[in-house]
Amino acid sequence: xxxxxxxxxxxxxxxxxxxxxxxxxxxxxxxxxxxxxxxxxxxxxxxxxxxxxxxxxxxxxxxxxxxxxxxxxxxxxxxxxxxxxxxxxxxxxxxxxxxxxxxxxxxxxxxxxxxxxxxxxxxxxxxxxxxxxxxxxxxxxxxxxxxxxxxxxxxxxxxxxxxxxxxxxxxxxxxxxxxxxxxxxxxxxxxxxxxxxxxxx
Ligand SMILES: [Fe+2]
Numbered sequence: 295x296x297x298x299x300x301x302x303x304x305x306x307x308x309x310x311x312x313x314x315x316x317x318x319x320x321x322x323x324x325x326x327x328x329x330x331x332x333x334x335x336x337x338x339x340x341x342x343x344x345x346x347x348x349x350x351x352x353x354x355x356x357x358x359x360x361x362x363x364x365x366x367x368x369x370x371x372x373x374x375x376x377x378x379x380x381x382x383x384x385x386x387x388x389x390x391x392x393x394x395x396x397x398x399x400x401x402x403x404x405x406x407x408x409x410x411x412x413x414x415x416x417x418x419x420x421x422x423x424x425x426x427x428x429x430x431x432x433x434x435x436x437x438x439x440x441x442x443x444x445x446x447x448x449x450x451x452x453x454x455x456x457x458x459x460x461x462x463x464x465x466x467x468x469x470x471x472x473x474x475x476x477x478x479x480x481x482x483x484x485x486x487x488x489x490x491x492x493x494x495x
Contacts, residue, residue, distance in 0.1 A: 301369065301405070303368075304366075304399050307361065307362050307366075308362070308399050308480070311362045311480065312324065312482065313328065315436070315459075317459040319434055319459050320459065323411065327400075327411055327413070329410065330411050333407040335403075335404040335405060335407055336405065337374040337405045339371060339372050340374045341375055342375035342376075342377070342395035343395075344375065344393055344417040344419060345371075347478070348366060354440055354441075354455075355438055355456055355478075356438060356439065356456035356457035359436075359438035359478075370397075373397035375395040375396070375397050377395055378396075378491065378492065379391065386423075387422075387423055389421065389422055390422045390424060393420075393422050394422060394424075395416070395417055396414055396417070397414050397415050399413055401413070401414065402488045408488075409488065410484060411482060411483070411484045412431070412481075412482065412484070413480070413481070413483075414480075416478075417477070417479070418477045418479075420472050420473065420475055421474075423469075424469050425494055426445060426467040426468060428465050428467045429465070429493065431464065431487065431488060432461075432462065432483070432485050432486070433482065434459060435459070435460040435479045435480075436480045436481070437454055437456050437458045437478070438479060440475040440476045441453060441455035441456065441472075441477065442454060442472045442473070442475075442477045443471050443473065445467075446462055446468045447463075447466050464486060
């Protein structure tokens with residue numbers, strides 16, 4: 295069973311979460327979210343172990359995120375869970391590939407097709423290092439549950455947890471590492487190639 299057009303619950307949930315979010319860094323993404331597009335395409339579901347963290351991660355969820363997480367949890371087996379990196383590329387540690395995954399809701403490859411904005415959920419298990427990388431699109435991470443030590447630009451490492459919003463300017467190095475907790479993030483990209491492979495180093 296693939297994601298069908300009747301899954302407007304998913305689209306509605308990510309749009310409402312974005313458009314209603316009061317953090318000033320989300321404002322710049324709202325025009326793209328309002329006019330994301332009007333095309334839908336079926337995606338074939340694909341599972342990754344990281345998707346199963348969704349249930350466990352809800353315990354430390356931020357209040358604002360609970361409704362959105364509940365929708366993702368209901369639909370998690372109908373989503374296409376993906377990874378941007380492959381083991382033989384040696385771009386990220388093997389531990390990351392064993393414990394992370396993302397599912398896109400709006401983006402170039404659907405299910406809700408957009409050339410303007412990319413929106414979805416991404417999950418990392420405990421003790422994972424995501425090395426510093428960058429991409430042309432500007433990005434915002436909205437932490438739904440869990441925590442991690444983030445590095446953005448030259449600011450040094452800072453701990454962030456559920457409810458925090460982290461804005462990353464275009465082509466700015468960013469990365470993080472989880473410690474004892476997993477991390478569940480709602481991400482937005484815009485103003486760049488929405489499927490660009492990140493650059494490292
Ligand atoms: Fe990024």
